[in-house]
Amino acid sequence: MIRKNDILKLEITDVSFAGLGVARYSDKETDGFVIFVHNAIPGDEILCRIVKTEKTFAYGIIEEILRKSEKRISAPCPTFEKCGGCVFLNMEYGAELEIKRQYVINAYKRHMEVFPDPLPTVPSPETANYRNKVVCPLSENGKFGFYARASHRNIENSACFLQDADFGRFISTAESFVKEKGITPYNEINGKGLFRQLYLRKAKNTGEICVCAVINGKKLPHENEFAELMKRNGATSVFINENTTRGNTVLGEKYRLIYGKERITDTLCGVKFEISPAAFYQINSLQTENLYKYALSLADIGHDDTVLDLYCGIGTISLLAAKAGAKKVLGIEIVKEAIGDAKRNAEINGIENAEFFAADAAETLEIIEKCGGRPNTVIVDPPRKGLSSETAGAIARLSPEKIVYVSCNPETQARDAVLLSEFGYTFDTIRPFDMFPRTQHVETVVLMSRVER
Numbered sequence: 491m492i493r494k495n496d497i498l499k500l501e502i503t504d505v506s507f508a509g510l511g512v513a514r515y516s517d518k519e520t521d522g523f524v525i526f527v528h529n530a531i532p533g534d535e536i537l538c539r540i541v542k543t544e545k546t547f548a549y550g551i552i553e554e555i556l557r558k559s560e561k562r563i564s565a566p567c568p569t570f571e572k573c574g575g576c577v578f579l580n581m582e583y584g585a586e587l588e589i590k591r592q593y594v595i596n597a598y599k600r601h602m603e604v605f606p607d608p609l610p611t612v613p614s615p616e617t618a619n620y621r622n623k624v625v626c627p628l629s630e631n632g633k634f635g636f637y638a639r640a641s642h643r644n645i646e647n648s649a650c651f652l653q654d655a656d657f658g659r660f661i662s663t664a665e666s667f668v669k670e671k672g673i674t675p676y677n678e679i680n681g682k683g684l685f686r687q688l689y690l691r692k693a694k695n696t697g698e699i700c701v702c703a704v705i706n707g708k709k710l711p712h713e714n715e716f717a718e719l720m721k722r723n724g725a726t727s728v729f730i731n732e733n734t735t736r737g738n739t740v741l742g743e744k745y746r747l748i749y750g751k752e753r754i755t756d757t758l759c760g761v762k763f764e765i766s767p768a769a770f771y772q773i774n775s776l777q778t779e780n781l782y783k784y785a786l787s788l789a790d791i792g793h794d795d796t797v798l799d800l801y802c803g804i805g806t807i808s809l810l811a812a813k814a815g816a817k818k819v820l821g822i823e824i825v826k827e828a829i830g831d832a833k834r835n836a837e838i839n840g841i842e843n844a845e846f847f848a849a850d851a852a853e854t855l856e857i858i859e860k861c862g863g864r865p866n867t868v869i870v871d872p873p874r875k876g877l878s879s880e881t882a883g884a885i886a887r888l889s890p891e892k893i894v895y896v897s898c899n900p901e902t903q904a905r906d907a908v909l910l911s912e913f914g915y916t917f918d919t920i921r922p923f924d925m926f927p928r929t930q931h932v933e934t935v936v937l938m939s940r941v942e943r
Contacts, residue, residue: 491519491520492515492520492523492525492540492543492548493540493543494540494541494542494543495539495540495541496539496540497537497538497539497540497553498515498525498537498538498540498550499535499536499537499538499556500513500515500525500527500535500536500537500538500550501513501534501535501536502527502530502531502532502533502534502535502536502559503532504532505531505532505589506526507593507596507597507901507930508526508577508930509577509578509929509930510526510527510528510530510549510577511526511527511528511529511530511531511532511534512524512525512526512527513525513527513530513538523546523547523548524546524547524548525538525540525547525548525549525550526547526548526549526550527549527550527551527552528549528550528551528552528571528639529551529552529570529571529577529580530552531559531561531562531578531580531581531585532559532561532585533558533559533560533561533562534552534555534557534558534559534562535555535556535557536552536553536554536555536556537552537553537554537556538550538551538552538553539551539552539553561581561582561585562580562581562582563580563581563582564580565579565580566579566618566651567579567647567650567651568647569635569636569645569646569647570651572638572639572645573635573636573637573638573639573645573647574636574637574638574639574640574641574645575636575650575652575929576651576652576928576929577928577929577930578927578928578929578930579651579928583613583617583927586924586927586928587610587611587613587924588611590611590922590924590932591608591610591611591922593900593922593930593932594608594900594920594922594932594934595607595608597900597901597903597904598900598904598907598920600901600904601904601905601907601908602904602907602908602911605904605907605917605920606917606918606919606920607920608920608921608922608934609919609920609921609922610922611922611923611924611932612777612780612781612784612921612922612923612924613924614774614776614777614924614925614927615776615777615780616774616776616777616927617927617928618651618652618927619651619652619653619654619655620652620654620773620774620775620776620777620927621650621652621653621654621773621774622654622691622692622693622694622771622773622774622775623689623690623691623692623771623773624650624653624654624657624689624690625687625688625689625690625704625740625741626661626687626688626689626690627642627644627686627687628644628668628675628676628685628686628687628688629644629646629675630644630675630677631646631675632665632668632669632675633646633648633665634646634647634648634661634664634665634688635647635648636650642678642738648661648662648665649661651928652927652928652929653690654690654692654694656692656699656724657690657692659723659724660688660690660699660701660720660723660725661688661690663719663720663723664688664703664716664719664720667712667715667716667719668685671711671712673685673710673711676705676706678736678737678738681706681736682706683706684705684706684707684710684711685703685704685705685706685710686704686705686706686733686740687704687740687741688701688702688703688704689701689702689703689704689731689740689741689767690702691754691765691767691771692754693754693755693756693765694756694775694776695756695757695758695775696754696755696756696757697724698726698727698751698754698755698756699724699725699726699727699754700725700726700727700728700729700754700765700767701720701725701727701728701729702728702729702730702731702745702767703716703728703729703730703731704731704733704740704741704742705730705731705732705733706733706734707732707734708732709730710730713730713748714748716728716748717748717749718749720749721749721750725749725750726750726751726754727747727749727750727751727752727753727754727767728747728748728749728750729745729746729747729748729767730745730746730748731744731745731746731767732744732745732746741768743768745766745767745768752766753765753766753831756771756775758775758778758779758782758806758810759779759782759783759810759813760813761806761809761810761813761835761839761841762835762838762839763804763805763806763809763835764831764834764835764838765804765831766827766831768827769803769804769827769828769831770803770804770825770828771803771804771806772806772925773925773926774925774926774927777923777924777925778806778925780923781896781923781925781933781935782806782807782810784921784923784935785807785869785894785896785935786807786810786811786814788892788894788918788919788935788937789811789814789867789869789892789894790892791811791814791815791816791867792815792816793815793816793817794817794866795816795817795865795866795867796816796817796818796819796820796863796864796865796866796867797811797812797816797818797819797820797865797866797867797868797869798819798820798822798854798858798865798867798868798869798888798890799811799819799820799821799822799868799869799870799871800822800851800854800868800869800870800871800872800881800885801822801823801851801870801871801872801873802821802822802823802828802829802832802846802871803823803825803828803832803871804828804831804832804835805821805831805832805833805835805836805844805846807869807871807896808820808821808832808844808846809832809835809836809839809841809844811844811869812836812841812843812844813839813841816843817843818843818844818845818861818863819843819844819845820844820845820846820847820857820858820861820865821844821845821846821847822846822847822849822851822853822854822857823846823847823848823849824848824849824850824851825848826848829846829847829848832844832846833846845861851870851872851877851878851881851884852878852880852881852884853884854881854884854885854888855884855887855888858888864888864889864890865888865890866890866891866892867890867891867892867893867894868885868888868890868892868893868894869893869894869896870885870893870894870895870896871896871897872897872902873898874898874899874902875899875902876897876899876902876903876905876906877902877906877909879909882906882909882910882913883913885910885913886910886913886914886915889914889940890940891939891940892937892938892939892940893910893915893937893938893939894935894936894937895907895935895936895937895938896933896934896935897933897934897935897936898925898931898932898933900922900932900934903934903936907936907938910938911938914940914941915938915939915940915941916938916939916941917936917937917938918937918938918939919935919936919937920934920935920936921934921935921936922934923935
């Protein structure tokens with residue numbers, strides 16, 4: 491029986507969907523017992539210390555590397571082994587891309603026997619400094635950083651390898667401000683302390699930057715001085731976010747502007763977008779353009795086409811589809827503030843062939859009936875939980891010729907693809923995109939076409 495603190499000799503043969511190395515251990519009592527190992531990669535031969543055991547698997551950490559994998563490289567970050575942000579920073583990038591393709595294959599295998607072989611993962615144009623958004627918790631020592639893997643223990647790091655290079659100066663300035671003014675860091679356990687997180691977002695193509703101090707209260711002491719410091723560093727907007735909830739909820743609902751514009755402005759594929767601090771916006775700008783161009787090429791929009799964009803957010807895909815020449819685009823999103831942004835973005839781009847509705851995706855049929863003209867193409871980009879059965883049913887009853895399904899979770903996408911196939915749709919292509927280099931996440935674009943019966 492395998493116990494905590496046992497040290498075992500293992501060979502890493504695979505990677506889990508969480509980015510952990512996978513080994514199988516056998517002895518006289520155990521056959522093929524699965525062990526997940528932090529920071530281990532396929533091809534490593536290691537001595538592993540068991541840190542947690544379950545009935546059918548265990549977790550371990552590397553005690554010693556006996557033989558390095560050919561895919562192993564030195565991680566260019568001093569906190570890599572502690573931080574929970576990256577899992578593949580110690581691996582050659584080409585190997586990471588193939589692992590992510592295998593993630594997609596494995597997800598689909600769990601749901602169906604026959605499906606198209608996923609195309610090679612599209613590499614990201616940037617693998618470092620690509621994140622246009624970070625949320626950094628403040629440690630009890632007054633230093634910003636990121637949470638350790640599977641915990642809320644703060645790993646101090648002001649220069650994350652993935653974050654935009656401009657963010658470092660805002661983080662350092664905020665740390666000095668907190669120290670000089672004697673502002674207390676928030677404590678998740680007892681709910682005391684004021685400063686919780688520093689939230690930063692950059693518009694990649696314009697250089698505009700939003701800075702947001704997340705506080706456990708209504709007012710930040712010396713907040714005008716804080717705004718001035720951020721302005722000197724190049725901030726376009728400075729906000730205070732009020733979050734007085736207990737625990738680890740990151741952002742509260744109330745934002746208060748203390749300097750600059752209400753929204754920063756960016757461009758994607760030649761379309762201008764104004765982005766409020768609460769709005770969803772993809773974190774890898776260059777790869778987002780690649781993904782959207784590909785999704786729209788699959789949609790193959792003509793001048794007589796009506797396009798439905800579900801989970802449209804601030805209207806990114808909708809407005810690109812409208813600009814591509816669709817007769818009409820309908821965008822649906824449950825977040826009212828996002829729909830307000832989408833309408834505003836249509837207006838500032840002079841796009842008149844797009845309409846937006848604040849509603850649940852399951853209400854699609856009612857909205858379509860009001861607008862008239864059923865869509866030829868449906869584009870969906872849902873959250874990680876995927877489509878509800880009601881939404882899938884609503885899409886099927888619309889009977890579009892094509893469904894372009896963009897997903898950040900291949901597991902739920904595969905599940906939904908099975909459901910849609912039961913409604914008469916077949917696969918054409920599956921393509922992974924590396925939207926989040928050096929992490930375990932992968933974005934996938936699928937085209938499904940209606941089968942004539």
